Amino acid sequence: MTDAPILEVRDLAKAYGARIGCVDISFDLWAGEVLAVVGESGSGKTTLLSCLSTRLAADRGSVVYAMRDGSRRDLSTMREAERRFLMRTDWGFVHQNPADGLRMGVSAGANVGERLMAVGDRHYGHIRGTALDWLDRVEIDADRIDDRPRAFSGGMRQRLQIARNLVTSPRLVFMDEPTGGLDVSVQARLLDLMRGLVRDLGLSVIIVTHDLAVARLLSHRIMVMKEGRVIEHGLTDRVLDDPREPYTQLLVSSIPQA
């Protein structure tokens, strides 16, 4: 299975009227690899992530995904039912704002259990047991299982969103600024947790961030975006320690050195 990428992106483009969202995007993602997409606000990161995850239809280009059964599928040709099934079993999507990815009106347990029920689990005890297990893995106390996420802090909500996504053992997880909007100390704990989960589960991840420290900590490779295009792409250490593009050099010089 490692002889072919899990995701093959070719010549992807999306415009909003005359405004470029992203353009000329081509890359491969390999199983177990974490790819960080970095760049300033407005550089096209979210647009790219939305197109890759089929939340947004691209204008041009192709995204081919290696399914669990080994077949390779062009995502744009998938039927809606198949696409939904893929999104809630084999994929995860972690939003910057947890309220966009959680059901705020139901308990933490139901949030984690929803995917299981969506794919046909009809055993309450099993669903609850699995939810408890996942809450523990994201360091949420078991006695919070029946509380609604409204009562949770920002960091807890984000950890709950991660649990809700990982409960079906997805192979590919998209994350859009998952640590944005959190206090620095909360960010550190979340990053630590995410790094452990990604390693333990062997996840493939595409993570969008404007924070190069996040990219440094989590990713194997970095794609730098500017004005909708990828202007630099390489191994994380190489890009951060020896940036070739002046724009990347500027980005790198703007982060405080550890």
Place this chain on the structure above:
Amino acid sequence: MNGVAYNFAYLDEQTKRMIRRAILKAIAIPGYQVPFAAREMPMPYGWGTGGVQVTAAIIGPNDRLKVIDQGADDTTNAVSIRAFFRKVTNVAVTTHTGDATIIQTRHRIPEQPLAAGQILVYQVPIPEPLRFLEPRETETRVMHGLEDYGLMHVKLYEDIAHHGRIATAYAYPVKVADRYVMDPSPIPKFDNPKMHMSPALQLFGAGREKRIYAVPPYTEVKSLDFEDHPFEIQTFDQPCALCGARNVYLDEVILDDRGGRMFVCSDTDGCDSRRPTTNDQPEARS
């Protein structure tokens, strides 16, 4: 309405044909909500104008109509709707379940099993079972289309998590013919099993929301549940205080302001039929 000429059953023939087309489509796709161009009826929406329009579209001069509300033939809602159809159709009316060809209902299914040839017409306030967790109509339509019903179990999960059991007692969701999830209208879940494989045709009309749906005769109707929390109906500790019946749905009747109360059949026709005479019984319903 006196002195004014109405078409038979109030609605004009074109409107009735439109509603019948919606009904036929609903029967062809059991449990699927068919939109229809609901009309204003000379009564408030709260009275069940959807059910009234369905009945108006299917009733013929030889039908015998029964109308119940909470199981009773003599409540204001039932009396008014019965009077309305008397006036605009002049058909025979009855309180006996077995004698009726059409039974219009709010909140109950009669205790006496229905027979082939009978039609049960439900008045429906909210037809969409997914709404409470997904308010967007565009999204619920897609969910029905894709048979994407995990959310229904999220609701049941919440029930168990907070109450230790499935606490939903009315409008308990069902799956029809192993395909569409349907709101059976606010009947007690006690009545859900009666929908399953019923020889009668069951039609559901929602007036305000302009939807008709149906369960054809002999159709599977399964109440949603979990393997380890199976669907259960309400049970009652004591029999009906008037007729002694067990295994029927009982209403609590307050007798006085000193806490006196008793439990009696909600289905008044069933109760009356089991009582040889009504004269020597306490007068529970006036």
